[in-house]
Amino acid sequence: MTATTPHASAATGTAARSPAPVPAGGSDPVPELVRRLDELAVAGGPFSAEALGALDAREGFPAEACRALDEFGLPRYYVPVEHGGALDDFSTVMRLLRAVSRVDLTVAAAHGKTYLGAVSTWIAGAPDRATWLGRRIAEGAVVSCALTERHHGSDLLAGEVTAREADGGAGWRVTGEKWLINNITRADLVTVLARTDPAGGPRGFSLFLVDKSRLTSEQLNPLPKVPTYGIRGADISGMEFHDVRVPSDALIGEAGRGVEIILKALHLTRTGCVAMSLGAGDHALSLAARFTTTATTDDGTSISELPHVRRELGAAMAGLLLAEATGLVAVRAVHALTAEMSVVSAVAKAYVPAQVDDLVARLLHSLGPYGLLDADGHGRFAKLERDHRIIGIFDGSSLVNRNALIDQFARLSRGYRTGRQDEEGLDEATDLGARLRPFDPRALSLLSGTGASVVAGLPAAVDRVHDLAVTEAASDRLATLAERLRRATDRLHEEMAAVRFPPRAVPGHAFELAERYELCFAAAAALHLWLRRRDGLDEAWLRGCLVTALTELGEPVGETEREDLDILADALLSARPGTVPSLLDSLEGTVR
Amino acid sequence: MPESDVEIHSAQSLVRWLTECVAMHLARPADTIDASVPLSDYGLDSVYALSVIAELEDHLDVSLDPAIMWDNPTIDALSKALAEELALNG
Ligand SMILES: Cc1cc2nc3c(=O)[nH]c(=O)nc-3n(C[C@H](O)[C@H](O)[C@H](O)COP(=O)(O)OP(=O)(O)OC[C@H]3O[C@@H](n4cnc5c(N)ncnc54)[C@H](O)[C@@H]3O)c2cc1C
Numbered sequence: 031m032t033a034t035t036p037h038a039s040a041a042t043g044t045a046a047r048s049p050a051p052v053p054a055g056g057s058d059p060v061p062e063l064v065r066r067l068d069e070l071a072v073a074g075g076p077f078s079a080e081a082l083g084a085l086d087a088r089e090g091f092p093a094e095a096c097r098a099l100d101e102f103g104l105p106r107y108y109v110p111v112e113h114g115g116a117l118d119d120f121s122t123v124m125r126l127l128r129a130v131s132r133v134d135l136t137v138a139a140a141h142g143k144t145y146l147g148a149v150s151t152w153i154a155g156a157p158d159r160a161t162w163l164g165r166r167i168a169e170g171a172v173v174s175c176a177l178t179e180r181h182h183g184s185d186l187l188a189g190e191v192t193a194r195e196a197d198g199g200a201g202w203r204v205t206g207e208k209w210l211i212n213n214i215t216r217a218d219l220v221t222v223l224a225r226t227d228p229a230g231g232p233r234g235f236s237l238f239l240v241d242k243s244r245l246t247s248e249q250l251n252p253l254p255k256v257p258t259y260g261i262r263g264a265d266i267s268g269m270e271f272h273d274v275r276v277p278s279d280a281l282i283g284e285a286g287r288g289v290e291i292i293l294k295a296l297h298l299t300r301t302g303c304v305a306m307s308l309g310a311g312d313h314a315l316s317l318a319a320r321f322t323t324t325a326t327t328d329d330g331t332s333i334s335e336l337p338h339v340r341r342e343l344g345a346a347m348a349g350l351l352l353a354e355a356t357g358l359v360a361v362r363a364v365h366a367l368t369a370e371m372s373v374v375s376a377v378a379k380a381y382v383p384a385q386v387d388d389l390v391a392r393l394l395h396s397l398g399p400y401g402l403l404d405a406d407g408h409g410r411f412a413k414l415e416r417d418h419r420i421i422g423i424f425d426g427s428s429l430v431n432r433n434a435l436i437d438q439f440a441r442l443s444r445g446y447r448t449g450r451q452d453e454e455g456l457d458e459a460t461d462l463g464a465r466l467r468p469f470d471p472r473a474l475s476l477l478s479g480t481g482a483s484v485v486a487g488l489p490a491a492v493d494r495v496h497d498l499a500v501t502e503a504a505s506d507r508l509a510t511l512a513e514r515l516r517r518a519t520d521r522l523h524e525e526m527a528a529v530r531f532p533p534r535a536v537p538g539h540a541f542e543l544a545e546r547y548e549l550c551f552a553a554a555a556a557l558h559l560w561l562r563r564r565d566g567l568d569e570a571w572l573r574g575c576l577v578t579a580l581t582e583l584g585e586p587v588g589e590t591e592r593e594d595l596d597i598l599a600d601a602l603l604s605a606r607p608g609t610v611p612s613l614l615d616s617l618e619g620t621v622r
Numbered sequence: 623m624p625e626s627d628v629e630i631h632s633a634q635s636l637v638r639w640l641t642e643c644v645a646m647h648l649a650r651p652a653d654t655i656d657a658s659v660p661l662s663d664y665g666l667d668s669v670y671a672l673s674v675i676a677e678l679e680d681h682l683d684v685s686l687d688p689a690i691m692w693d694n695p696t697i698d699a700l701s702k703a704l705a706e707e708l709a710l711n712g
Contacts, residue, residue, distance in 0.1 A: 440677065475687070532647060532665070
């Protein structure tokens with residue numbers, strides 16, 4: 031693969047310490063975007079609930095909101111600095127897209143898609159093509175990514191869209207239909223996966239960056255918008271390619287490398303999708319907090335004072351914090367544990383959207399009719415519930431990602447048993463104050479060689495908690511919870527090691543093990559983050575996370591331990607209206 | 623993972639090890655696996671096939687690019703490529 035090599039060498043020294051994670055590129059754009067979104071959310075603005083709700087109702091595309099994001103300069107953060115953009119830290123893009131998703135998922139999916147469309151070129155394209163694409167994106171070009179076909183979704187090797195070398199080697203001819211693709215009708219450019227060897231196979235496909243503006247309407251036939259359950263305003267459609275001639279330089283990387291490139295690109299985009307789920311989770315919790323503090327029972331008690339409602343809110347808060355811990359560590363791992371992304375991205379994409387779907391469903395339960403009716407003004411809760419469903423389906427469903435984990439069970443269980451891990455990378459990925467090394471796409475690998483350092487590093491992290499408990503820098507309660515997590519993780523890895531199956535016959539119970547693996551990863555991520563925290567981050571949030579993870583792992587958890595969830599509920603209910611506590615609070619200075 | 627006492631770095635011994643490994647994954651006798659037939663014919667055509675490389679890496683304690691499996695789709699071709707790779711690294 032002719033991967034571009036933007037950085038001559040990945041930083042290998044100990045992660046440089048800085049007091050706060052100010053992006054290397056200069057000032058942090060996130061608070062500025064949050065401020066801008068607030069301004070645009072006033073009545074009549076393109077980000078107002080009223081405007082977005084009305085568009086959703088008539089399945090209208092949120093063009094004005096997308097334009098406002100263009101004006102803000104968001105597309106620059108989809109383009110790596112070496113190709114002329116502002117992207118030098120993937121956690122910044124994640125926080126930016128999370129901020130947009132907190133307001134509206136349709137807009138986030140429509141705008142953020144350009145990043146998904148471009149990433150194959152960033153990791154495998156020729157440097158001059160990447161620079162050209164970076165310029166186009168800065169000028170406002172929309173880029174889409176077309177993998178799926180009408181009869182082939184998850185199974186990339188089944189694709190029928192074909193590209194043949196044109197006579198005399200003057201480019202390629204693309205024929206066939208891509209369908210159920212975000213933005214393909216609106217897009218200026220489309221990354222297309224096409225079969226280049228009639229026999230197919232993992233070396234039988236190639237990726238092309240197709241410039242639609244160069245093509246005529248006889249060559250391209252856009253298919254009608256597909257009505258969808260959520261993100262109703264988005265351009266979900268398809269495209270027929272009729273013997274479309276594309277120039278030689280449209281090929282991304284080498285011919286035959288399409289599947290390898292896209293699998294590696296998915297390591298980044300699956301991780302990026304987490305931003306949308308976290309934003310939706312923030313939104314759901316802030317709506318729930320507002321409702322429960324304003325609504326009252328018949329005798330005038332605020333609903334938020336009802337013990338079972340508080341408990342539900344606390345559990346949802348803990349769920350979001352676990353999801354956030356996973357997302358933060360995963361996105362930092364893009365830089366710090368790049369070679370492990372086959373595991374990390376699968377965990378992130380399987381776990382975070384599913385976790386947020388769950389917490390939304392739980393909250394809907396406690397909100398009762400309010401959540402589904404227009405009682406919240408513009409049906410925001412119901413909209414986000416519908417909108418969020420897609421996150422667990424596109425870019426590899428939760429099941430597909432669990433399958434990817436199961437394929438790596440043998441390696442993961444061996445690595446856990448021997449404690450194999452990249453200590454330096456783990457330290458950098460889980461210390462929010464550490465400067466991230468530049469991302470090196472050459473380090474991406476189809477299979478993680480080390481396994482997963484986040485999980486393999488759990489036993490040592492638990493030992494550390496025991497040490498802290500001796501000096502009372504950690505509570506005995508935390509030490510007990512951490513110890514139980516370690517034992518559950520030990521047992522899980524023994525079960526994972528015992529899973530054996532012939533190809534394409536993954537046993538059902540392996541998916542349950544994969545779910546438990548995700549929980550162990552999430553809890554381990556939270557523990558590592560807490561151990562490397564810079565400020566007096568309260569221990570209670572970590573205990574709440576561990577209580578939730580242990581409960582979901584099926585471990586018995588007592589009532590006293592569950593009381594930590596009430597502390598999280600109090601944190602949520604006492605937060606500034608419209609805001610939700612986050613592990614990033616102390617870093618962003620705002621809890622929006 | 624099949625255990626093997628033989629010195630594994632020759633193409634021939636790699637063929638033996640890989641055949642056993644693949645046979646175990648497919649739950650069928652090793653003598654029914656033809657080393658000159660593409661592994662995809664046995665259903666080993668996806669990322670799943672890469673786990674064979676993972677086992678080999680752990681067994682030999684070396685680091686390989688898993689895609690070597692895709693560039694060398696039969697046990698014979700793979701063994702030859704691996705033997706060359708190991709000789710270079712070794
Ligand atoms: C709103 C929307 C936007 C989309 N945007 C894009 C886009 O921009 N680009 C693009 O290329 N595609 C896009 N898609 C397509 C999407 O990626 C596919 O729908 C998805 O990959 C699933 O494919 P499928 O529908 O054919 O289901 P199938 O692949 O047929 O899967 C059916 C079911 O089987 C499960 N399954 C499949 N394989 C496995 C496995 N190995 N192990 C366990 N379970 C498995 C799936 O999770 C699913 O539940 C979009 C889809 C939607 C709905």
